Amino acid sequence: MVSAKTKLISLTNPNNPTGSLISEEMLYKIADIARTCDAYLLCDEVYRGCDQEGNGFSKSIADIYEKGISTASMSKSFSLAGLRLGWMAGPIEILKAVSIRRDYNTISISMIDDHFAAIALESKDKIIDRNQKITRGNLKILDEWIQNEPLISYVKPKSGTTALLKYDIDIHSRDFCVNLLDKTGVMLTPGSAMDMEGYLRIGYANNVDILKTGLNKISEFLSEYS
Numbered sequence: 001m002v003s004a005k006t007k008l009i010s011l012t013n014p015n016n017p018t019g020s021l022i023s024e025e026m027l028y029k030i031a032d033i034a035r036t037c038d039a040y041l042l043c044d045e046v047y048r049g050c051d052q053e054g055n056g057f058s059k060s061i062a063d064i065y066e067k068g069i070s071t072a073s074m075s076k077s078f079s080l081a082g083l084r085l086g087w088m089a090g091p092i093e094i095l096k097a098v099s100i101r102r103d104y105n106t107i108s109i110s111m112i113d114d115h116f117a118a119i120a121l122e123s124k125d126k127i128i129d130r131n132q133k134i135t136r137g138n139l140k141i142l143d144e145w146i147q148n149e150p151l152i153s154y155v156k157p158k159s160g161t162t163a164l165l166k167y168d169i170d171i172h173s174r175d176f177c178v179n180l181l182d183k184t185g186v187m188l189t190p191g192s193a194m195d196m197e198g199y200l201r202i203g204y205a206n207n208v209d210i211l212k213t214g215l216n217k218i219s220e221f222l223s224e225y226s
């Protein structure tokens with residue numbers, strides 16, 4: 001789809017809702033494509049640090065491409081969404097332009113949020129380690145559950161905290177989610193909200209007991225259809 005008119009290519013890596021991860025090799029190929037039309041490559045990397053393997057951090061687009069712009073925040077891999085604090089890395093002219101725009105509409109984030117985020121970043125390794133234990137352990141639980149649920153299938157996530165589940169039932173995804181919520185109190189996101197009818201998004205980075213209880217309740221709900 002890239003043409004001489006392309007100014008910016010936008011990616012989300014790692015991805016929400018699928019939990020997919022673009023390989024480093026593929027990122028270099030995408031950078032090559034962007035270079036053909038001198039386009040910026042904007043990458044939402046808010047889930048960077050949540051990979052299922054290695055140290056959890058795959059390469060940032062800002063380190064791959066001279067016109068790569070990476071955005072991220074405290075919200076996902078640091079599990080501190082309440083701080084409302086994020087950052088970007090990229091070419092200096094973009095950072096200057098964004099700073100001017102930010103001054104215009106935000107001026108400053110809360111100093112208290114800034115203070116707590118600084119403390120969290122000083123303990124980055126501990127926080128990331130805690131969170132990876134949760135996402136890696138919980139994905140095993142989700143994966144086992146899916147292997148035993150004939151009506152559900154998925155492509156196993158490689159990163160992130162969410163997965164996209166395909167269900168083999170003839171029902172609109174919104175009706176599925178509303179019925180599930182009414183009957184069990186479990187909430188999934190309908191694929192229809194993401195232009196992905198026939199799918200459900202699950203967030204699996206919860207407390208282990210809550211995840212297991214929720215999955216059992218979904219199984220009870222599904223047994224009415226099987």
Ligand SMILES: Cc1ncc(COP(=O)(O)O)c(C=O)c1O
Pocket residue numbers: 012015016044046047072073074075081084085086
């Ligand atoms: C891919 C992605 N980027 C950004 C955000 C929002 O992040 P923040 O809360 O830091 O604005 C979300 C939240 O769901 C997300 O899934």
